[in-house]
Amino acid sequence: MRLSKMLVPTVREVPSEAVAESHKLMLRAGYVRQLAAGLYIYLPLGWKVLARINRILREEMDAIGAQEVSMPVLQPAEQWQQTGRWSEIKEEMFRLKDRGGRDMCLGMTHEEIMTWLASREIRSYKQMPQIWYQIQTKLRDEARPKSGILRTREFLMKDSYSFDISVEALQRSYKLHEDAYHRIFARCGLKFYQVESDTGMMGGAVAHEFMAVSPAGEDDIVICPSCGYQANVEIAGSVPSPFASGEPGKNEKSEKSAAPGEEVHTPEKRTVEEVSRFLKEPPQRFIKSILVISEEGPVLALVRGDQQLHEKKLQRIIGPFRPALKPEVKDILGVEAGFIGPMGHGDKKIKIIADFALRTGSFITGANKPHYHRLGVTAGVDFSASWHDIQVAKEGDLCPKCGHPVKMEKAIEIGNIFQLGTKYSQALNAFFLDEAGEEKPIIMGSYGIGPARIAAAAIEQNHDKDGMIWPENIAPFDVEVIPIAGDDPDVDPAAWRIYEELAEAGIEPLIDDRDLRAGVKFKDADLIGIPRHIIIGGRTLKEGLVELKDRRTKEIRKVSPQEAAAILKEEISIRKAECGL
């Protein structure tokens, strides 16, 4: 491809709205343009990257026996009503009516339609297993699109669905996907983790997410370097690191916290942070008391001062709840928020749920009277509670599996896999007859990958101050040929000769045949990030040499023009073989 004929509008300055590195670079290097919030135009280079990613997706999906189909984006309400998601999902679904007044929606995912198809076409256990997939546009009216193409309202998704006769068979389909996903992300050159994840509104029992490590990521994941436990913080269990009361660094005031029952005046000091600073005691010495209203009445949740209440974990214990309003706190506990303590609420039928971290040791907490806190509060003596893990895991907590300290990483969710079970098949009457002639619901799984997120994650993980550095398999081109002609008439023919040889060898070259200064071509080449450059310049050509440049290392090798294409051809085929192509 000739760069002079291609729409690659590189710019020196970045539109100020871009924050994420991948977003800035995609705009600067002319890969995408924004149409509106969460809506992006893919320019030729961007589209080419997606095409290469999609090719890998197809190869790996086909390799596990999955079959590609294509489903409508515009869908009738009926199937969504049958599964209940028509009403469960709220503003996030784009809805519309057709001219006949029928309710329709734009598909945000395709469980309903895939299952509907299965319900019509799968009758017998003999027809399974089946895996159907598509690479199709999804639409979600996101509350907050952000970070360029990382979170958009319209996006491409590879979604596949497995249909099996039993849970064991589902697990086989699940495993096939797991392995395929590992190959896909490895071929795309990503550093990633597979983590345990929340099933959310998808339903089902088992789910994993594939996470590409990046500071631009929206998810926090817990990683145990010792035993390999890996989980999204949304579900990660963890054991809070114990706070030894006798540890060094405590001052004389700490002694007071051991004096049971003593109350101290803490005027206008409400938050743990404020009281902690006022009393010169670390947050670990405090009990944080949070009043919430569940469907069965008020619940007092207790975590240590340095901990964060994990709402999903609490919800799993007490069911749906909401935080109590300020006046409710006063009504129910008799004291304003900020000075609540867990003591003496036994008579009020308030359930107390406390994190394990508070089980031993003595703590400081609200004294249940305005502007006072109490020292030396001990579980079992001053209050009783039912004990659970209700805290958000954080760096330095101990692994729930092996007790080793865990670390936290920010990550981009690039794929997910769910064992759905029968939620959709039951609702949509997708039944089959087994060997015994008995009617059973199909056991399903669903599996997603976001190609645009792969692209963004690849940039996040592979760039430098000059621009992108694409992993070989998903770069828009394999090689960029850069003639630096000056007034040397031999340069262009030599460059084109190499270009042709590369193309004939099945390598995709891009040639910068624009009539521009050398500096501009170099800057653009670095920005665009094609991993290999061949520079044909007048000076070196007179010495009978051209330059092979590695975009990542900036290393330059001088070789003869005759052998340049052959060398690259060999290196690229070796690389591809290593990546399992």
Add this chain to the structure above:
RNA sequence: CGGGGCGUAGCGCAGUCCGGCUAGCGCACCUGCUUUGGGAGCAGGGGGUCGGAGGUUCGAAUCCUCUCGCCCCGACCA
């Protein structure tokens, strides 16, 4: 949906608090000459409903009201 920020030439910005001459700068663009291995130099030139509507005023980019859009933090995220 809550909180914050920003809309001035294609892009990046200044000017807005404290109203006042012809709305300015850099990049990009056009013409000419010179230059030509890391975003060239000089000279000349084109390009603006100051997001939109209404209001205050002799006078509004600037003050007031409403509105639309975009970004960030949070909530949400199938």
